[in-house]
Amino acid sequence: MTGRFRRLDETDRALVRLTVDGSEITALEGDTLMVAMLNSGLALRNAEFGPERRAGFCLMGACQDCWVRDTDGNALRACSTPVENGLAITTQPLTADWSVAP
Amino acid sequence: MSERVVIIGAGPAGVRAAEAVVRAGIRPVVIDEGSRSGGQIYRRQPEGFKRSYETLYGSEADRARAVHETFDALLPQIDYRPETLVWNVAEGRVWAARAGETEAIPYDRLIVCSGATDRLAPVPGWQLAGCYSLGGSQVALKAQACSIGGAVVFMGTGPLLYYVASQYVKAGANVVAVLDTSPFAGRVRALPKLAEQPDLLWQGVTLTFGLIRAGVTVLSGITPVEISGDPQSGISGVTVRTASGDVRQFDCDAVAMGWHLRPETQIADLARASFAFDPRTRQWLPEIDGDGRSSAPGLYLAGDGAKILGARSAEVTGELAALAALGDMGHAVDKDRRCYLMAQRARYVRFAEGLAEAFPWPHQFVADTADSTIVCRCEGVTAGTLRASVSEAFATETNRAKAFSRVGMGRCQGRYCGNASAEIVSALRGEAVERAGRLRGQAPVKPIPVGTARTDA
Numbered sequence: 001m002t003g004r005f006r007r008l009d010e011t012d013r014a015l016v017r018l019t020v021d022g023s024e025i026t027a028l029e030g031d032t033l034m035v036a037m038l039n040s041g042l043a044l045r046n047a048e049f050g051p052e053r054r055a056g057f058c059l060m061g062a063c064q065d066c067w068v069r070d071t072d073g074n075a076l077r078a079c080s081t082p083v084e085n086g087l088a089i090t091t092q093p094l095t096a097d098w099s100v101a102p
Numbered sequence: 103m104s105e106r107v108v109i110i111g112a113g114p115a116g117v118r119a120a121e122a123v124v125r126a127g128i129r130p131v132v133i134d135e136g137s138r139s140g141g142q143i144y145r146r147q148p149e150g151f152k153r154s155y156e157t158l159y160g161s162e163a164d165r166a167r168a169v170h171e172t173f174d175a176l177l178p179q180i181d182y183r184p185e186t187l188v189w190n191v192a193e194g195r196v197w198a199a200r201a202g203e204t205e206a207i208p209y210d211r212l213i214v215c216s217g218a219t220d221r222l223a224p225v226p227g228w229q230l231a232g233c234y235s236l237g238g239s240q241v242a243l244k245a246q247a248c249s250i251g252g253a254v255v256f257m258g259t260g261p262l263l264y265y266v267a268s269q270y271v272k273a274g275a276n277v278v279a280v281l282d283t284s285p286f287a288g289r290v291r292a293l294p295k296l297a298e299q300p301d302l303l304w305q306g307v308t309l310t311f312g313l314i315r316a317g318v319t320v321l322s323g324i325t326p327v328e329i330s331g332d333p334q335s336g337i338s339g340v341t342v343r344t345a346s347g348d349v350r351q352f353d354c355d356a357v358a359m360g361w362h363l364r365p366e367t368q369i370a371d372l373a374r375a376s377f378a379f380d381p382r383t384r385q386w387l388p389e390i391d392g393d394g395r396s397s398a399p400g401l402y403l404a405g406d407g408a409k410i411l412g413a414r415s416a417e418v419t420g421e422l423a424a425l426a427a428l429g430d431m432g433h434a435v436d437k438d439r440r441c442y443l444m445a446q447r448a449r450y451v452r453f454a455e456g457l458a459e460a461f462p463w464p465h466q467f468v469a470d471t472a473d474s475t476i477v478c479r480c481e482g483v484t485a486g487t488l489r490a491s492v493s494e495a496f497a498t499e500t501n502r503a504k505a506f507s508r509v510g511m512g513r514c515q516g517r518y519c520g521n522a523s524a525e526i527v528s529a530l531r532g533e534a535v536e537r538a539g540r541l542r543g544q545a546p547v548k549p550i551p552v553g554t555a556r557t558d559a
Contacts, residue, residue, distance in 0.1 A: 004232060004336065004355070008273045010151050010247035030148040035246045042336055043231045049482035052333035055231035057479065057518070059238035059245075060142060061135060062219045062366075064513035064549060065479070075551075079241075080137075082148075 003039040004055055018087035027083045034059070034066050034078035037089070044068055044078055045091045104210050105431055108133065108196050110188050110369060111215035113141020114165075114413050115405025115420030117173045119213045122424035124179045126433050131181040131207060133188055133198050139173040141217055142237060143413040145245055146170065158244055160269070161305055165414065190545035191373040194400075199550045205558045211400050211427040214369050215420055216407030220360035221385075222518045223258070223468050226475045227329030228359065229482065231336030235518070236360030240266045249275035251356025255340045257281040257326060259461040260362035261306055268309045271316045278354045280313055281342050283361070283464045285323040295456025298449045299414075319352070321345070325467060329357055361463055363410045364521060370407070371543030374398040379536040382458045383410070384465055385521065386540035392444055394423030395430075402427050415450035418443050468522050469529035477526065478519045480512025485526055492530045499539040503527050515548070516541040 013028040020037055027036030034056050037044055043053035044066050056066035059079045066078040071088040107123050109116050112134035123130045138146040144166040147153060155163040183198060190197040195206040220235040227233070234242070234250050236258055242248045243266075253276050256267045267280045289296075296303045313320050323345030331337040341351045367388055371377070375388040375396040387409055394402045404423035405416035422443045429435040471477065473486030491497040491506035500523045503509060509523050510516035516523070520541040528538035 004251060005242065006249040006252055006275065008243070008247055008249055008275060009153060010147075012152075013150065030150050032246060035242070035248055039248070042334075047229070047482065049480075050229060050333075050476075052229055053231045053336065055336065057233070057238060058219065058235045058514075059241040060219070061548070062514065062517050063235070063480075067513075 004042050005035060005038040007039060016083045016085050018083060018085070018089065020089045021091055029083075031083045032079055033068070033076060033081040033083050033087070033089070036083045037068075037078060043091070106208060106210045107131070107213065107427060108207055108209040108211070109213045109215065110134075110196070111141065111217055111405065111407065112136065112139035112173060112182075112184075113215060113217050113405060113416060114144060114169050115215035115407070115416035115423075116141070116213075117169050117176075118417045118420035119215060119404060119424040120176055120180055121172055122421050123428065124176055126428050129179055129181060131183065131209075133183045133186050133196065133207075135185070135187055137185050139184070140166070140170055141413075142241070144169050145241060147245055147247070151247065153247065161301070162413070165417075169417070187548055187550065188369055189547055189550050191369055192545070197545070199554055202551055202554055203557045204550070204554050205556070207558075209400065211402065211431065212373065213394075213402045213404060213420075213423050213427060214373070214407060215405040215416070216366040216369050218363040218365050218406035218410055219517055221362055221364040221463065221521055222359060223326075223361055223464060224471050224475050224477045224485070224519070224522050225257075225326040225329055225359070226472065227331060227337070228357075229476050229479050230329060230331040230333070232331065232356045233329060233337060234356065234358050236262055236266055236358045237363075239356075239358035240269065243269055243273055243275075247273075249273070249356075250358060251337075251354065252276060253278050253354040254356045254358060255279050255281060255352050255354045256358045257324075257340060257342070258360040258362075259284040259464070260360065261302070261457060261461065262360060262362070264306060264309045264313065266358065267318065268312055271313060271318065277313070277316070277318045279319040279321065279340075279352050281324045281326070281340070282320075282322045282461075283324055283326070283467065284461045285345065288462065289460040292456040292460035295452050296460065298453040298456065302453070321350075362457070362461055363406060364517075365407045365410060366517075367407065368515075368543035368547040370396060370401070370403055372545055372547070373401045375401055375403065377540065380409075381536075382455060384463055384525075384535050386536070392422075392447070393426035393440075394419055395426050409454075411447075411450045411454045415447060415454075418446045418450065422447065463521070465525050465535065468525040471522065471526060477522055478509040478512055480514050480519075481508050483507055483509050488523060488526055489530050492527055497527065498531065499537070500524050500527055500541055501539060504541060510541045513549075515544065
């Protein structure tokens with residue numbers, strides 16, 4: 001699967017394996033989570049307020065567009081989180097049941 | 103007298119401030135959000151990456167290396183807190199958070215070197231995946247050796263537009279076009295002021311010719327029309343109107359966008375600095391004297407976080423602010439050194455004035471943003487909704503408009519919509535943009551986990 005980003009240099013690094021929505025992807029040691037995900041996919045998450053997918057914006061921790069979650073529910077800012085072997089990411093927003101109890 | 107000095111930021115301003123404070127025999131606390139010092143322009147690549155300083159920083163390689171080496175040599179003499187977010191300043195304390203814990207650090211002198219982010223104008227479709235801030239596109243290359251896409255358009259204005267596009271070409275990326283909203287004539291008019299930094303002026307000229315030689319379409323005086331694409335797959339093209347009125351479309355999968363920079367002033371705001379409107383850049387800036395003293399006692403501001411003067415100037419203003427803080431604590435200050443730094447600063451100010459004339463913020467284009475265009479990327483709020491906060495709910499300035507429309511209330515806390523909101527609100531009310539005010543800084547200035555525990559009390 002082709003990704004959004006293109007690697008131009010520094011490709012001689014150890015491989016790191018993680019999963020995104022259950023599928024395994026490989027990344028390189030020293031990648032941010034954002035670079036890892038966008039070298040094998042087109043987006044990081046769904047927008048909460050629109051139909052579009054989101055893929056980050058500022059890459060410097062200012063816009064907060066790139067938050068994803070690991071499968072334990074921890075929020076991770078993808079542009080400033082280094083990848084680690086075994087990370088398990090979900091791009092789906094947390095869902096909550098707001099219905100009133102009967 | 104107590105001499106607790108806290109420096110926020112480890113970019114060029116923070117590094118030079120720390121150096122001056124250490125030289126006076128004081129051990130400052132240096133708090134930085136980054137995992138490695140350097141800030142954004144001199145951002146370091148991760149450990150283990152192999153590209154040279156020349157590859158990463160080009161003509162600024164020696165400056166970047168000097169800033170990094172200075173900071174590394176200071177490490178034994180400072181209390182360095184990397185990966186730490188300052189999220190509030192209140193009652194003489196800096197609130198710093200790291201890994202789920204927060205601490206309130208008391209200070210006698212606080213030197214804020216908070217840096218800048220890109221100034222953005224809303225363009226139809228900029229919410230699509232593949233649109234990045236110009237600075238962000240540079241971070242992808244510098245810190246991660248990646249291009250933001252397979253075919254990249256650079257759109258906006260300012261020297262960074264040409265600089266980053268050239269870095270992309272040099273690194274082997276496919277750059278489709280550089281589309282500048284500023285008319286070429288403005289650059290010619292600004293030449294006398296730009297000549298204050300002849301090497302930077304020459305660099306701008308050679309970069310532009312280098313881009314053209316590399317087959318990149320370079321256009322001045324364009325008006326953005328649309329970033330087109332698909333909600334699922336993201337960007338597929340950019341459409342602009344050229345200076346001569348033709349409509350041109352460029353196929354691409356990524357757009358890097360920025361209209362020069364805006365200072366990160368939230369911390370200065372929370373520390374109670376007063377602000378004044380700067381008509382040249384149409385932004386509210388914290389008020390400082392020539393040394394960097396703000397209106398708040400013990401608070402000093404330096405670098406692009408105070409006023410956009412660039413990385414070279416940040417080294418000068420960082421040292422100046424530290425000398426001011428030291429002098430105010432009763433330390434002897436080298437008057438000749440201060441005079442030299444003040445003269446340097448004056449030249450950078452004049453150069454920055456030239457840049458503001460050469461690459462103006464396209465305020466009329468922003469004021470004319472179509473009702474259907476998204477102004478707030480975070481929450482998908484349109485210009486029409488923002489305008490309704492004025493026309494139907496009678497907001498008179500941006501903070502009220504934010505309360506009604508949520509423009510400025512989302513994830514980025516107004517960093518990327520605040521300038522546009524002020525232009526749209528003031529234009530609709532038929533008032534000068536300064537009358538729309540500025541979005542007030544709110545703590546926490548960036549998100550921290552709800553469960554963050556205080557460790558010092």
